[in-house]
Amino acid sequence: MASLQSKRFAEMREGDEGSAMNLLARSLTLSFCIVTTITLRADEFEDSLTAALKAYKENKIDDASTALQNATRIIAEKSGEKLEDVLPKTIGAWTRGRLETQSLASAGGGTTTKVNYKKGDKEKGTEERISVNVTADSPMLMQVATFLKAPALGSLLGQKTKQIGDYSGMYISKEGILQFPVNERYMVIIQGKKIPEDQLMIIAKGINADLLKGMK
Numbered sequence: 001m002a003s004l005q006s007k008r009f010a011e012m013r014e015g016d017e018g019s020a021m022n023l024l025a026r027s028l029t030l031s032f033c034i035v036t037t038i039t040l041r042a043d044e045f046e047d048s049l050t051a052a053l054k055a056y057k058e059n060k061i062d063d064a065s066t067a068l069q070n071a072t073r074i075i076a077e078k079s080g081e082k083l084e085d086v087l088p089k090t091i092g093a094w095t096r097g098r099l100e101t102q103s104l105a106s107a108g109g110g111t112t113t114k115v116n117y118k119k120g121d122k123e124k125g126t127e128e129r130i131s132v133n134v135t136a137d138s139p140m141l142m143q144v145a146t147f148l149k150a151p152a153l154g155s156l157l158g159q160k161t162k163q164i165g166d167y168s169g170m171y172i173s174k175e176g177i178l179q180f181p182v183n184e185r186y187m188v189i190i191q192g193k194k195i196p197e198d199q200l201m202i203i204a205k206g207i208n209a210d211l212l213k214g215m216k
Contacts, residue, residue: 052064052068086209087134094119094206099114111135114131114133130203132188135186148170148181158174162180167180171197176192178201188207190204
């Protein structure tokens with residue numbers, strides 16, 4: 001009887017050790033995958049810069065331009081990743097879609113991250129959509145700032161000054177656009193054609209502008 005119990009104890013111990021080893025192996029594999037992904041991402045950026053410099057020295061201007069655009073895309077995507085917490089997955093009855101980030105180099109500089117918020121049922125024809133763009137380092141900031149400093153001028157153009165928490169913004173009813181600058185670096189543009197003003201304000205107030213303000 002004692003021998004049988006010893007045998008069972010040994011089997012249980014071997015099973016526990018096997019489970020622990022399997023768990024450790026899975027953890028190491030996951031860690032390796034994460035580190036490899038990050039490393040490859042960094043290498044992809046560095047490779048693009050190296051390829052651009054090499055092509056430039058060889059007077060292959062088109063190839064250099066393509067490589068630089070790829071490097072710019074990687075930076076833009078990295079900037080967009082930081083906005084996950086700025087743009088909540090849900091704001092009231094609105095649900096956020098996937099973030100898309102792109103460079104605005106061809107439009108004077110900066111990057112823009114776009115996302116759609118939806119509510120309602122598409123199949124029943126009740127779906128509504130609001131788009132949100134967070135633009136960084138865009139020349140547009142100066143234009144909006146000018147109107148905010150001269151609300152009378154904005155009023156002549158059909159614009160209304162709106163207060164969104166601690167931030168001043170502009171509402172253009174004809175276009176269904178509500179926009180406001182954050183920290184003289186970011187511009188938040190909320191648009192929803194035929195969407196009531198109060199719903200645009202719900203989205204605006206649901207955005208974590210204070211977190212955006214602290215980003216570099």
